[in-house]
Amino acid sequence: MTDTLGYTKHPDGSWEPIKPLEKGYIYSAGMVTCSRCGKFIRSMGGPMEGCICVHCYIEDLRANKETD
Numbered sequence: 001m002t003d004t005l006g007y008t009k010h011p012d013g014s015w016e017p018i019k020p021l022e023k024g025y026i027y028s029a030g031m032v033t034c035s036r037c038g039k040f041i042r043s044m045g046g047p048m049e050g051c052i053c054v055h056c057y058i059e060d061l062r063a064n065k066e067t068d
């Protein structure tokens with residue numbers, strides 16, 4: 001399963017999918033939430049800056065298409 005929970009933006013402007021946590025790894029206890037709508041993305045592995053949920057990511061793609 002490759003469920004994408006959200007996306008995080010790199011300094012170069014590319015988006016990296018945020019995946020569910022895998023067992024066997026150690027994660028920091030930080031909540032990841034959407035920086036646009038505040039929606040909960042993941043309970044651990046944060047905090048991350050500039051994360052957006054899948055919904056906002058799609059909205060963003062749509063908005064970018066309209067301005068092309």
Ligand SMILES: [Zn+2]
Nearest residue numbers: 034037053056
């Ligand atoms: Zn969102």
